[in-house]
Amino acid sequence: MRINDKLWxxxxxxxxxxxxxxxxxxxxxxxxxxTGGHAWWFWPIILFIVTFIMGILxxxxxxxxxxxxxPIISGFFPFHLDFVRGTGLLVALSGALxxxxxxxxxxxxxxxxxxxxxxxxSTCAIIxxxxxxxxxxxxxxxxxxxxxxxxxxxxxxxKKSTVPDVPQADRLSSALRICGVxxxxxTGEIIDWKVHRTPLGLGLFxxxxxxxxxxxxxxxxxxxxxxxxxxxxxxxxxxATSKFLLSITDTSAAWIYVNKGCVIxxxxxxxxxxxxxxxxxxxRLLKIAKPTFIRWMxxxxxAFAGVKALSKGLGx
Amino acid sequence: xxxxxxxxxxxxxxxxxxxxxxxxxMYLGLLILFITFGLYTFGILDPYIPLDKVSExxxxxxxxxxxxxxxxxxxxxxxxxxxGDFINFIGIAILSGVTILCxxxxxxxxxxxxxxxxxxxxxxEVIILSAAASGILAxxx
Numbered sequence: 001m002r003i004n005d006k007l008w009x010x011x012x013x014x015x016x017x018x019x020x021x022x023x024x025x026x027x028x029x030x031x032x033x034x035t036g037g038h039a040w041w042f043w044p045i046i047l048f049i050v051t052f053i054m055g056i057l058x059x060x061x062x063x064x065x066x067x068x069x070x071p072i073i074s075g076f077f078p079f080h081l082d083f084v085r086g087t088g089l090l091v092a093l094s095g096a097l098x099x100x101x102x103x104x105x106x107x108x109x110x111x112x113x114x115x116x117x118x119x120x121x122s123t124c125a126i127i128x129x130x131x132x133x134x135x136x137x138x139x140x141x142x143x144x145x146x147x148x149x150x151x152x153x154x155x156x157x158x159k160k161s162t163v164p165d166v167p168q169a170d171r172l173s174s175a176l177r178i179c180g181v182x183x184x185x186x187t188g189e190i191i192d193w194k195v196h197r198t199p200l201g202l203g204l205f206x207x208x209x210x211x212x213x214x215x216x217x218x219x220x221x222x223x224x225x226x227x228x229x230x231x232x233x234x235x236x237x238x239x240a241t242s243k244f245l246l247s248i249t250d251t252s253a254a255w256i257y258v259n260k261g262c263v264i265x266x267x268x269x270x271x272x273x274x275x276x277x278x279x280x281x282x283x284r285l286l287k288i289a290k291p292t293f294i295r296w297m298x299x300x301x302x303a304f305a306g307v308k309a310l311s312k313g314l315g316x
Numbered sequence: 317x318x319x320x321x322x323x324x325x326x327x328x329x330x331x332x333x334x335x336x337x338x339x340x341x342m343y344l345g346l347l348i349l350f351i352t353f354g355l356y357t358f359g360i361l362d363p364y365i366p367l368d369k370v371s372e373x374x375x376x377x378x379x380x381x382x383x384x385x386x387x388x389x390x391x392x393x394x395x396x397x398x399x400g401d402f403i404n405f406i407g408i409a410i411l412s413g414v415t416i417l418c419x420x421x422x423x424x425x426x427x428x429x430x431x432x433x434x435x436x437x438x439x440x441e442v443i444i445l446s447a448a449a450s451g452i453l454a455x456x457x
């Protein structure tokens with residue numbers, strides 16, 4: 001790792017640790033912190049700083065903003081999980097809306113692949129949101145902790161396949177004509193792609209949708225392995241389609257949270273701006289930083305947030 | 317042959333249409349959200365919950381928050397747009413609603429291309445997202 005990379009990584013870790021570790025000190029005295037002692041802009045500014053760094057880390061670590069946002073903000077800030085999930089979905093939705101048009105125009109995100117998958121995922125996200133809002137908070141918090149730790153394991157173990165071998169398209173994907181062509185920019189190679197195991201893949205999106213809605217996490221962490229490893233879509237198509245897919249899945253779940261009242265603009269806008277600006281900076285840093293170390297760090301932070309969510313849910 | 321490959325590399329007409337609407341909706345929603353947030357935080361529009369009181373509510377669960385702040389859930393915010401905090405919901409609704417518009421817009425193109433299955437899937441998606449947006453799917457703790 002070059003000096004520059006180390007410097008960046010240390011700066012990010014320092015800033016992130018400072019904000020995340022210092023805020024619980026305020027949050028511990030949440031009754032006091034929530035009601036007074038600080039000017040109204042204190043928490044929105046802290047939220048902006050943390051989400052800005054989160055946006056950088058999310059890009060460098062190859063994860064969505066939503067998956068970092070919910071466990072970290074619910075674990076270390078005085079906001080109730082209901083509002084964190086509502087905001088988390090809007091944060092993930094905005095990121096997907098910002099990326100979606102470009103990915104569709106470049107034909108990297110495939111509408112033909114997304115439409116059937118999105119129908120299942122968005123329907124199940126509604127069910128997930130309804131379950132998540134109906135369950136007691138500590139149960140959701142415990143389940144969130146377990147899910148986050150599961151995501152860490154998935155990030156550590158899941159392999160990726162640039163262009164998976166799909167000997168033959170299955171009958172359902174053939175009937176739906178889920179296939180396409182794209183040009184690999186680095187090599188100029190034209191890649192003809194198709195998918196297989198479509199019924200199984202669609203079945204998996206039942207679970208992915210429920211989890212996305214229940215925890216407000218976004219679901220890129222699950223979409224990509226499902227599309228790439230299970231259904232056999234090329235990695236670039238899977239990543240792009242997954243990002244676009246979030247704009248549909250999170251729309252359905254976000255409406256449930258918005259209609260329930262789980263939206264406080266003073267939380268939403270600083271979070272949204274923070275993540276978006278952080279992502280812009282992250283994309284620029286991506287050119288000079290080696291993301292492997294950052295990815296390990298993101299997994300570490302997620303694991304820490306997962307344990308925190310578990311302990312909070314269990315009342316420790 | 318070369319021409320055919322180039323055609324295949326291009327996004328389909330419905331995909332381009334979807335992308336264009338999504339892009340416009342996203343920019344509009346974000347622009348309105350930023351403007352209304354400015355009106356709210358700079359005190360140009362008085363909020364329903366004073367800015368220095370918001371932190372008293374965000375540690376409650378949503379039901380207690382609605383009860384203590386005397387706010388109705390669902391689309392009741394439409395009747396509270398004179399307040400600086402509730403005007404922010406316009407941008408949020410646009411960002412959350414643009415996908416429904418995108419789906420509805422591609423149905424005629426899909427039908428024109430005789431892609432009936434995808435047209436039906438798109439219509440079902442519009443119905444599902446609209447049901448979620450309508451607030452009829454109410455839940456509680």
